[in-house]
Amino acid sequence: MTMKHVFHKGSNPELPTLLVLHGTGGTESDLIPLAEMVSPYSNILGVRGNVNEHGMSRFFRRLAEGVFDVEDLIFRTKELHEFLDEAAKTYEFDRSNVVAIGYSNGANIAGSLLFHYADSLKGAILHHPMVPLRDKELPDLSGVPVFIAAGKNDPMCAPQESEDLQQLLEGAGASVQLHWENHGHQLSRTEVVAAAAWFKQNIIS
Numbered sequence: 001m002t003m004k005h006v007f008h009k010g011s012n013p014e015l016p017t018l019l020v021l022h023g024t025g026g027t028e029s030d031l032i033p034l035a036e037m038v039s040p041y042s043n044i045l046g047v048r049g050n051v052n053e054h055g056m057s058r059f060f061r062r063l064a065e066g067v068f069d070v071e072d073l074i075f076r077t078k079e080l081h082e083f084l085d086e087a088a089k090t091y092e093f094d095r096s097n098v099v100a101i102g103y104s105n106g107a108n109i110a111g112s113l114l115f116h117y118a119d120s121l122k123g124a125i126l127h128h129p130m131v132p133l134r135d136k137e138l139p140d141l142s143g144v145p146v147f148i149a150a151g152k153n154d155p156m157c158a159p160q161e162s163e164d165l166q167q168l169l170e171g172a173g174a175s176v177q178l179h180w181e182n183h184g185h186q187l188s189r190t191e192v193v194a195a196a197a198w199f200k201q202n203i204i205s
Ligand code: MLT
Pocket: 023, 024, 062, 065, 066, 104, 105, 106, 108, 129, 130, 156
């Protein structure tokens, strides 16, 4: 397989498989506890980004902080999309029932999956995402539920960026809940609790 990963089989195959995507410098295992909080009986697929930035794993290259290498982003988005097809066959999970949970760089590649493919994700929880790329016509995302957690004082992502992302996704038909925290770019327990409540209401009810 083309991407380093871990797969934990859940006890309820009806539930979505959770695709967990780390932030810059993370690993495939980082967000597993978080996924377990959101849906304890789901399959969990933790994936490591293939890009190495001075020893730190990422899901796509950037030219500077917050400035993405769009060509690489598109290439890596396809790589992850195809990896999911392959993983679904290997681990025998339902490819059409995958929900992403990503943080920062991992949220950005999850956002990019939504921006490029109508059928890659059934839904997504994006912690501190940015707009992955601009001036792109999005696929039809009708009915795709998306939870965005953002920080009002995030030095890496201005509030406008989170609002733009919400608007772009809603413009394609997605139903987006934007959750605000007062702090910065860090992942907080309160936003994970909010994401878990959102998941119960919007994904499995
Ligand atoms: C990125 O994708 O570069 C993020 O938004 C910031 C980070 O991961 O450090």
